[in-house]
Amino acid sequence: MPIQLHQNIEISEFILTTASSPEEKNNKFLIQCEHLNFVVSAPVKSLIESLLTYQNSSQSLVESYFIKTRYKATEEDIIALARQHIPEELFADMELPPQRNPFIFSMTLLPEYILKYLSVLLTPLFNKWLSAALALVFICVHFSLFANISHAATLGISMSTIPMFLLAMLMSYFIHELGHITACKRFNCPHGSIGFGIYIVFPVFYADVSKAWRLSQKQRAVVDLGGIYFQLILLIVVDCYAFFYESQFAYVLSWTITLTMLHTLNPFFKFDGYWLLSDLSGITNLHDKMRTALNRIKHKVFKGTPLNFKNDKTLYLLVPYSLMAMLFFTYIATFLGSKLWQTGQEIAAVIFSLPNSSLLSNIDLMLEQGTLLSLLKALMWAALFTLLLSFYLKRIKNLLVNNNVKASNK
Amino acid sequence: MNNDKNELNTEYTVEALEARFEMEAVVDDGGAETDGSCECKVTW
Known part of the structure; x- marks a missing residue:
């Protein structure tokens, strides 16, 4: 053959x-x-x-x-x-390449063969009427308690409950990922595992739903929202508990889960918001196409070359998205730059306040004054801000300098 | 065949789709602080 x-x-x-x-x-x-x-x-x-x-x-x-x-x-x-x-x-003469993932590091927490039993049990939650009713209950409960929730967040929780709080948050992340997996199962689509990884600089929990490409756009959007939907059900329980038991702990938990839900809607990183935008618009490989769009905008501005997109939908969605992503990354880079400058000033202030010119000879004095810890803390933040700033600057540069000629022809 | 092939060539498109990993970042609102302050931040 x-x-x-x-x-x-x-x-x-x-x-x-x-x-x-x-x-x-x-x-x-x-x-x-x-x-x-x-x-x-x-x-x-x-x-x-x-x-x-x-x-x-x-x-x-x-x-x-x-x-x-x-x-x-x-x-x-x-x-x-x-x-x-x-x-x-x-081709059969080529070995299948390993799955490409966006993580620096990743590990499977729950494999597919265990999840398939769990997801089958939960698929009734994706009944159209039930989900509409639960969403309505969530809106009523969460918004009526929102003043209490946001007030509780300003007070915090006691140190002794921190381990319990972390455990509850871990459960919330897991429930979120289970939502994506169950949505896949609801449409009889095979799913992968749930795991933990480092994405760019974020510690993340993830669900592998790569097979979901076979679903329709609407079904894929349901898979994208499945995580938030499951957290929303969890929030109904947490809010009710907080209200009936006047639990500060539950109110703070509710606030933090709400925050994670909002954070995951950010469309500029590959969180749920990214997939939702991609699926609803029908624009696949959104990040790659964003680079192409920015490249064309650059050529339009500097050389007067027509934007020449395949259709108006791509033009009206991709161009604003790309410009907003650029603004978002620039804003974050500026914010990090100002934080770095501020931290640098704090470090300089500590160093210049020391009587001796040699830093080592001042260690005893700094230990006495308690400034050594503040200095180390400031140095650690400075290193972190530098790392993040260099990452964002590199990302901005990658967006502006597009070497992918092939992609630009699509 | 050659003409047909050339004509068809223009319609031959392939796009590799990215792997779908639905992610949720670990976010901390600083709720564990007990000094009354509320600082919303992402833990990196």
Whole structure:
């Protein structure tokens, strides 16, 4: 056999309900092979199907290609087309690459084989009427208690309850991820594991729902909101407990969970807000396309080159998103820069207040005055601010300097 | 075939989709402080 694809390739329609033209709507297909996902046009899909039919039947490649496409071609031509247009990872002679993830470090906490039993039990929570009712209850309870919740947050909790508080927060993160997994299960879509990782600089909990690409845009949006929905149910319980037992601890917990829910809607990092925006708009690989958009805006501003986007939807969504992301990262970088400057001044003030020129000879004095600890603390913050600032500056530079020529042509 | 192939070539598009990891960052609102202050911050 001259050419062979991996056997476990799955082909489905990639339906874009927000497509701006019928061609765009009906002409995209999803190719899934293990953890890999590709959106391909109809000719690529036909090529893949021809090859798979050829592999699994007595048909010749020429025959199977003709049946799928109505084009007559020689075997050499078909093989050449396949090698040119089918992603190389799909060929059986290529080993599947390991799954690419956005983490610096990651570890699985709950594997898929355990989660599948848990998620089955929870799928009734995604009943349309039940979820609407629960959302309504949440709005009534949480907003009526919000004054108490925000007031409690200013008072804090006692030191002795901190371990319990951390445990409760861990549970909240876990429930959030379970929400994504259960939403997948609700639509009979396979899911991955729940884990913990470091994303850029954030410690994060994550749910692997890579197979969710096979769902419709609306279903994917439900998967995106599944985490917040589960936390919202948790908040109803926490709020009721706080109200009936007048629990300061529960009020503070409610405040912190609310904050994490809002934080996860940030669309500029790959949190839930990013996926929600991507799925609702139908713009895939949003971050890559943001780079392209910023590059085109740069060329428009400096060289007068037309923006030339594929359609108006991309233009009106991607351009504001990209500019806002740029502003967001610039704001954070400015904030970190000012904090670094402030911390630097504090360090300088401590050092200049010392009587001797050598820092080492002042250690005893600093220990006596208690300034050594403040100095070490300030140095630690300065190092952290420098690290974060360099990260954000690098990110801004990456957004502005786009070396991905291929992406810019899409 | 060559003409057909060239015509078809323009329609051959492939886009690799990114892996979907739904993430939630660990956020701390400083609620554990007992001095009455409320500082909202993200723990890095």
